[in-house]
Amino acid sequence: MMRKVESIKGMLVVDKTKRGGQDVSSWRIYVPSNDPEKCTGCMLCAMYCPEAAIVANEEGKPEVDMRFCKGCGVCANECPTKSMKMVRED
Numbered sequence: 843m844m845r846k847v848e849s850i851k852g853m854l855v856v857d858k859t860k861r862g863g864q865d866v867s868s869w870r871i872y873v874p875s876n877d878p879e880k881c882t883g884c885m886l887c888a889m890y891c892p893e894a895a896i897v898a899n900e901e902g903k904p905e906v907d908m909r910f911c912k913g914c915g916v917c918a919n920e921c922p923t924k925s926m927k928m929v930r931e932d
């Protein structure tokens with residue numbers, strides 16, 4: 843079955859309502875935190891996120907849907923400017 847997609851800066855990502863597939867929010871210890879001053883909006887973090895939990899907001903910067911974020915840290919690891927960092931979730 844074809845999944846609905848939306849476009850972010852030329853990339854195709856799974857539609858918001860179908861992202862992630864399951865709520866993995868209870869898995870994580872760390873959460874991604876982005877510094878918008880250092881972030882270029884390249885959206886590489888979204889491309890690499892295994893849960894497709896990241897979409898662009900109105901400013902073209904990444905926004906994480908925390909329902910689908912498992913805290914793996916791939917987004918922070920792939921961020922070329924290191925604006926995305928993992929921080930301990932309270």
Ligand code: SF4
Binds near residue numbers: 923924925
């Ligand atoms: S990879 Fe880093 S610089 Fe690029 S959009 Fe994501 S947080 Fe911003």
Ligand code: SF4
Binds near residue numbers: 912913914918
């Ligand atoms: S920590 Fe992992 S699951 Fe969460 S947004 Fe980053 S890459 Fe996606």
